Amino acid sequence: MKDYDAFPNSIHEKLGYYVYRLINPSNGETFYVGKGKGNRVFDHINATKESIKKIKDEDTDSLKIQQIKEIQNSGLKVIHVIHRHNMSEEVAKEVEAALIDAYPGLTNVVLGKGSNDYGPRNVKQIIDTYQLKEISCFDEKCLIIKVNKSLEEYDLYDATRYAWRVDVKKAKKVDYIISVMYGVVKNVYVADRWLKANKENFPGFPVSNFQNPRYGFIGHEAPDNIKNKYINKQIPKDFCKKGASNPVLYANV
Helix, strand or coil: CCCCCCCCHHHHHHHCEEEEEEEECCCCEEEEEEEECCCHHHHHHHCCHHHHHCCCCHHHHHHHHHHHHHHHHCCCCCEEEEEEEEECHHHHHHHHHHHHHHCCCCCCCCCCCCHHHHCCCCHHHHHHHHCCCECCCCCCCEEEEECCCHHHCCCHHHHHHCCECCCHHHHCCCCEEEEEECCEEEEEEEEEEEEECCCCCCCCCCCCCCCCCCEEEEEEECCHHHHHHHCCCECCHHHHHCCCCCCEEEECC
């Protein structure tokens, strides 16, 4: 197979940004991952002594240069693999980072984009990182509404406020209404008024022939200090167990 040290100029535009690997032919191991466009993949091989001297971190980068020289001195040639091409620069950065994480022992000096924050972790580490904190207790009188199914038809506010089988006298006693999706608090509201779920009170909402009276509320978002206290936290497991099929639950009422 013919050896190349550059791409034909006519294909540069079609290549766009790409991610590449440099492979040692003696053992098949990838020793460097990079991104670029044009002839960037060949720059490492074509680098002159003068260009090497211009490298800011010559001592650490020399690991890559040393690897290339060892391959060349043994009479072999570095294998170039274009792993993915025709990408935007931002996407290329993400692909490069993923490959750098995937190949241990590379001569790369710099880790890929987001490697420290989003790099390889085992399942337990992922869960420990992203599992949301659970609400220890509700200090206020709260009405918890699970909006899982309602969100298929409405935005979060409308899905939370319409239309529920509630004891309206009891609902009027709550301080805040907690909107929950799959166990996680998405927002907190204050009800200014509770009204029967009908066309007069809620124009534009579909009204079915409810077998039992249903109600909705007209209100607004809770103060920031209250929202910050609850949003993006899991409701206590006890509230998931008792009345699990009931979308309406009370706390401290």
